[in-house]
Amino acid sequence: MLVLEVESSVEWMFVCYTEDVPENGGACVKVGEEQIAIFNFSRRGAWYATQNLCPHKQQMVLARGMIGSTGDTCEPKVACPFHKKTFSLLSGECLSGDEYQIKTYPVKVVEDRVYLGLEKGQ
Amino acid sequence: MMNVNLDPLFQKPTVVVIGNGMVGYKFCEKLLAKTAAFKLVVFGEEPRPAYDRVHLSEYFNGKTADDLSMASLDWYREKGITLHLGETIQEINRETKTIHSLNGITQSYDYLVLATGSSAFVPDVPGVEKNGVFVYRTIEDLEMIEAYARTARKGAVLGGGLLGLEAAKALIDLGLEETHVVEFATRLMPRQIDSAGSNMLFNKLQALGLKVHLNKNTRTISGEDKIKGLEFTDGSSLDVDMLVISAGIRPRDELAKLAGLETGTRGGVVVNEKMQTSDKSIFAIGECALYNGMIYGLVAPGYEMAEVVATQLCAAGEREFRGYDMSTKLKLIGVDVASFGDPFVSEPDSRAIVFEDSHKGVYKRINISNCGKYLLGGVLIGDANAYNILLQTVNNKIVLPPNPEDLILGARGGEAQAGAGVMSLPDEALICSCESVTKGMICSAVTEDGVTTVDGMKKCCKAGTGCGGCIPLVKDLINETLKANGTYIKNVVCEHFDHSRQELFDLLKINDIHTYDEALDQFGKGDGCELCKPTIASILASLWNDVIVKQQPIQDSNDRFLANIQKGGTYSVVPRIPGGEITPDKLMVIGSVAKKYGLYTKITGGQRIDMFGAHLSDLPAIWEELIAAGFESGHAYGKALRTVKSCVGSTWCRFGLHDSVSFAIEVEERYRGIRAPHKIKGGVSGCIRECAEAQSKDFGIIATEKGWNLYVGGNGGSKPQHAQLLAADIDKETCIKYLDRYLMFYIKTADALTRTATWLNKMEGGMSYLKNVIINDSLGINDELEREMQSLINNYKCEWKEVVDSPELRKRFVHFVNAPQEKDPNAKFEPMREQVKAREW
Ligand code: SRM
Ligand SMILES: Cc1cc2nc3c(=O)[nH]c(=O)nc-3n(C[C@H](O)[C@H](O)[C@H](O)COP(=O)(O)OP(=O)(O)OC[C@H]3O[C@@H](n4cnc5c(N)ncnc54)[C@H](O)[C@@H]3O)c2cc1C
Ligand code: SF4
Ligand code: FES
Numbered sequence: 001m002l003v004l005e006v007e008s009s010v011e012w013m014f015v016c017y018t019e020d021v022p023e024n025g026g027a028c029v030k031v032g033e034e035q036i037a038i039f040n041f042s043r044r045g046a047w048y049a050t051q052n053l054c055p056h057k058q059q060m061v062l063a064r065g066m067i068g069s070t071g072d073t074c075e076p077k078v079a080c081p082f083h084k085k086t087f088s089l090l091s092g093e094c095l096s097g098d099e100y101q102i103k104t105y106p107v108k109v110v111e112d113r114v115y116l117g118l119e120k121g122q
Numbered sequence: 123m124m125n126v127n128l129d130p131l132f133q134k135p136t137v138v139v140i141g142n143g144m145v146g147y148k149f150c151e152k153l154l155a156k157t158a159a160f161k162l163v164v165f166g167e168e169p170r171p172a173y174d175r176v177h178l179s180e181y182f183n184g185k186t187a188d189d190l191s192m193a194s195l196d197w198y199r200e201k202g203i204t205l206h207l208g209e210t211i212q213e214i215n216r217e218t219k220t221i222h223s224l225n226g227i228t229q230s231y232d233y234l235v236l237a238t239g240s241s242a243f244v245p246d247v248p249g250v251e252k253n254g255v256f257v258y259r260t261i262e263d264l265e266m267i268e269a270y271a272r273t274a275r276k277g278a279v280l281g282g283g284l285l286g287l288e289a290a291k292a293l294i295d296l297g298l299e300e301t302h303v304v305e306f307a308t309r310l311m312p313r314q315i316d317s318a319g320s321n322m323l324f325n326k327l328q329a330l331g332l333k334v335h336l337n338k339n340t341r342t343i344s345g346e347d348k349i350k351g352l353e354f355t356d357g358s359s360l361d362v363d364m365l366v367i368s369a370g371i372r373p374r375d376e377l378a379k380l381a382g383l384e385t386g387t388r389g390g391v392v393v394n395e396k397m398q399t400s401d402k403s404i405f406a407i408g409e410c411a412l413y414n415g416m417i418y419g420l421v422a423p424g425y426e427m428a429e430v431v432a433t434q435l436c437a438a439g440e441r442e443f444r445g446y447d448m449s450t451k452l453k454l455i456g457v458d459v460a461s462f463g464d465p466f467v468s469e470p471d472s473r474a475i476v477f478e479d480s481h482k483g484v485y486k487r488i489n490i491s492n493c494g495k496y497l498l499g500g501v502l503i504g505d506a507n508a509y510n511i512l513l514q515t516v517n518n519k520i521v522l523p524p525n526p527e528d529l530i531l532g533a534r535g536g537e538a539q540a541g542a543g544v545m546s547l548p549d550e551a552l553i554c555s556c557e558s559v560t561k562g563m564i565c566s567a568v569t570e571d572g573v574t575t576v577d578g579m580k581k582c583c584k585a586g587t588g589c590g591g592c593i594p595l596v597k598d599l600i601n602e603t604l605k606a607n608g609t610y611i612k613n614v615v616c617e618h619f620d621h622s623r624q625e626l627f628d629l630l631k632i633n634d635i636h637t638y639d640e641a642l643d644q645f646g647k648g649d650g651c652e653l654c655k656p657t658i659a660s661i662l663a664s665l666w667n668d669v670i671v672k673q674q675p676i677q678d679s680n681d682r683f684l685a686n687i688q689k690g691g692t693y694s695v696v697p698r699i700p701g702g703e704i705t706p707d708k709l710m711v712i713g714s715v716a717k718k719y720g721l722y723t724k725i726t727g728g729q730r731i732d733m734f735g736a737h738l739s740d741l742p743a744i745w746e747e748l749i750a751a752g753f754e755s756g757h758a759y760g761k762a763l764r765t766v767k768s769c770v771g772s773t774w775c776r777f778g779l780h781d782s783v784s785f786a787i788e789v790e791e792r793y794r795g796i797r798a799p800h801k802i803k804g805g806v807s808g809c810i811r812e813c814a815e816a817q818s819k820d821f822g823i824i825a826t827e828k829g830w831n832l833y834v835g836g837n838g839g840s841k842p843q844h845a846q847l848l849a850a851d852i853d854k855e856t857c858i859k860y861l862d863r864y865l866m867f868y869i870k871t872a873d874a875l876t877r878t879a880t881w882l883n884k885m886e887g888g889m890s891y892l893k894n895v896i897i898n899d900s901l902g903i904n905d906e907l908e909r910e911m912q913s914l915i916n917n918y919k920c921e922w923k924e925v926v927d928s929p930e931l932r933k934r935f936v937h938f939v940n941a942p943q944e945k946d947p948n949a950k951f952e953p954m955r956e957q958v959k960a961r962e963w
Binding site: 082098 | 188439618650655678691746944
């Protein structure tokens with residue numbers, strides 16, 4: 001299997017300002033034709049990003065989901081507003097026992113600007 | 123030819139299992155749990171390891187093949203089982219004690235276990251080979267049905283038995299416009315339920331949109347390559363695009379027959395009570411085995427057969443198969459159906475008690491021994507809540523109470539009784555028949571091993587992991603044992619808070635907590651989740667009645683955007699129309715707003731108007747226009763007061779005793795916006811004819827000659843319940859005073875997402891206790907309740923107005939924060955009857 005160099009293949013893209021994303025909540029940004037959900041997990045001082053599409057019923061809503069954590073390791077997660085399926089904000093794995101996997105993206109905040117790490121060429 | 127003979131290093135005797143279905147798998151598990159003395163080799167014809175066929179239909183509800191799998195390939199590897207998948211055995215040579223597979227594998231055995239199950243029985247009707255004709259047995263069958271159903275409009279199922287009705291449900295779930303069931307007999311499920319029960323089921327299924335044809339003998343399946351319809355011997359016909367045949371099962375005994383083992387005339391490998399076939403070193407278990415002239419088409423008896431063989435092989439004592447109880451319960455298309463014990467015995471061998479409510483579609487029959495002491499069996503249609511306890515009563519020969527009719531009519535406070543009833547079972551009562559778990563084992567898992575949840579019980583002793591039918595009973599047993607041990611069963615909110623909602627309510631109030639983060643820091647752990655956030659949001663709102671949008675991200679998604687989210691991600695808009703009264707001018711405003719924003723409009727069941735399909739970014743503008751015209755939020759999205767329905771009352775109606783519309787408006791405006799553990803609905807009727815359906819609401823007010831009657835704790839929804847009388851012939855002021863107290867008491871003490879009906883059902887002492895609190899002030903809290911309610915009322919603000927007036931808050935109502943003027947391109951509509959609807963997902 002081919003293992004890709006992650007760091008060097010990432011390109012940082014400015015997508016919005018920190019104040020655009022509510023504290024402990026999410027917002028959706030448009031990158032080309034893609035919709036990406038960005039989460040401002042201010043309680044943990046962390047930012048996360050995933051695809052906006054909930055794989056369950058193909059709904060563009062994850063940014064409107066509620067975030068939180070689960071388990072002893074406090075795995076950060078988001079719950080889809082439609083049927084409350086939850087997904088890890090770290091791995092994109094579905095935590096409610098289904099086989100879904102969503103994309104996650106690295107996020108970087110510099111001053112009041114939010115950047116998304118996208119694969120080069122996107 | 124490949125030869126996988128006895129491994130020379132391991133001189134263990136070899137047990138070969140043919141068939142890797144549910145029972146074949148269970149046999150491996152059971153044998154290995156008892157001994158490591160054998161080498162196990164398994165051949166399965168299907169491409170994947172054994173999976174849960176009982177829950178096959180859940181494949182259509184999103185379960186994957188992996189979800190249904192009984193054990194992973196790793197499990198077989200770890201246990202040292204040699205598993206050959208996709209290998210059909212075609213011959214058994216009893217002389218050389220070897221078997222041969224279609225692909226050329228030869229394997230010798232010391233003991234052979236046939237677990238070949240059965241296949242769907244396909245009757246000899248011309249045309250069964252046509253495209254669009256299926257059976258319902260394997261995951262592959264379901265994949266083919268699912269693919270074909272995408273282009274089909276009308277489907278039929280041949281066979282109105284247990285499996286046929288399950289298949290019909292699957293077709294409905296797959297979205298076919300029409301689903302038919304064709305049955306040869308004169309009634310449905312003739313093998314499980316009596317004819318009165320069948321009739322009730324028939325009516326109920328028809329009412330639910332399933333088209334049932336009885337007494338139909340199919341002559342031929344018409345169509346060229348593809349099925350086009352069915353033609354019956356009575357000359358009638360039915361056009362369909364697809365057909366699922368579910369006319370029974372045929373045991374797979376072809377190998378056994380070929381090998382000269384004794385088989386039944388109507389199929390099945392003949393076995394004795396040790397599950398031995400006519401060859402002592404060959405066993406047959408599961409649906410291929412014919413014991414005492416009977417094929418057991420259920421999984422629990424199959425598991426018992428597996429246990430019998432495993433016990434014998436490791437010589438761990440005698441265990442014999444003694445026949446099996448064929449009781450079943452299933453949920454068919456929203457109708458409970460159960461039969462237990464002997465459903466058919468009748469006079470003069472027994473007496474029957476029958477309860478029939480054709481209005482609700484409920485039929486219950488219990489058969490009682492002539493001496494009146496024992497329950498022999500029965501049938502339940504439409505409401506099978508009592509199934510588990512009735513089955514236990516039969517199986518354990520429990521002596522009946524003096525009024526056995528209570529068993530099906532439900533004595534008052536029936537739920538509490540059913541819960542306590544389980545404790546009266548003997549320790550050896552079999553609770554989970556799939557896994558042979560007794561009451562004693564469950565109780566000791568609770569007492570000795572500290573198991574407190576159903577999931578824990580599944581891990582600990584496997585109870586509830588088979589067909590799942592015993593889960594309610596397991597839950598009751600866990601709770602009752604905990605109670606008996608003096609353990610306080612705590613209803614905690616979630617993993618982040620070790621408190622019940624009521625405790626949190628008190629804690630947040632006493633400690634003057636106003637934000638979620640403060641609550642989490644002081645009383646919780648971790649970062650919260652989708653369970654505790656909305657619960658606390660609702661408590662904070664009930665305590666301080668602060669504007670909901672201030673704490674947006676902890677609100678449930680609907681409260682976060684002050685609208686109900688719908689398919690496709692758009693929202694609905696419901697302005698308050700108190701009491702259902704609206705002026706022509708306001709009607710026109712709704713019309714013009716809906717037109718301007720392209721919204722679908724509908725009169726709701728709550729006497730107001732819902733506008734569907736609003737884009738997130740249009741919501742503030744829509745509300746701005748509505749508010750300007752004098753509307754306010756209807757809180758259709760909140761756990762809050764919804765509507766107070768009214769009938770026209772004395773202003774126009776010739777029977778009206780008082781002005782119900784004015785009273786409904788007054789009450790609706792009084793409690794609007796107040797947050798509660800669940801939504802609250804009310805109704806006011808002008809006389810006992812009850813046109814406002816007030817008795818189906820959380821509170822209902824009905825005019826009497828002398829004043830008003832106040833009813834509380836009613837509910838529509840999935841478990842309808844009539845409200846109960848709290849006070850009679852009271853005046854308006856008293857009525858409002860009692861309502862203030864009642865609602866505030868509910869808000870403070872109910873669990874999250876519990877309607878008033880459920881709250882009242884669970885309340886110890888029930889209605890008489892509530893009356894004592896509300897009317898006689900038995901807790902001495904009424905002044906406080908009234909004060910708290912008044913402060914909530916005083917703090918009311920229309921939350922949509924707050925948003926419309928605040929540029930800060932309006933900013934949150936966009937789909938893309940980096941392209942606020944763009945709408946979500948994925949929210950799509952389709953035309954329907956001059957309006958639009960959301961695109962199917
Ligand atoms: C619009 C409406 C149906 C209609 O077209 O008529 C409706 C629509 C919904 N109902 Fe309802 N209910 C509507 C009247 C009712 C009624 C009849 C009534 O109020 O008289 C009932 C039975 C009465 C009762 O509640 O006791 C009713 C019992 C439910 C229930 C079951 C509650 C229960 O206790 O079992 C739910 C589910 C829930 O709340 O958990 C529900 C949930 C819903 C939700 C919110 C489902 C959801 O989460 O998306 C629907 C939202 C639609 C939307 O997007 O706006 N709806 N729903 C009705 C709105 C009335 C209104 O003006 O506010
Ligand atoms: C849709 C559906 C719903 C059901 N619902 C219920 C329910 O609610 N409750 C209940 O108790 N029961 C239910 N059942 C019945 C239950 O699934 C069966 O009783 C159970 O699966 C029987 O297990 P088994 O191992 O004997 O047979 P199977 O599960 O059929 O397994 C037999 C296996 O042997 C394989 N095989 C056959 N011949 C050969 C060969 N020559 N070589 C190699 N492999 C071979 C077959 O391919 C199959 O994989 C349901 C069945 C269906 C289809
Ligand atoms: S009954 Fe069901 S489908 Fe109809 S509106 Fe209510 S929740 Fe939606
Ligand atoms: S659409 Fe996301 S959970 Fe169903």
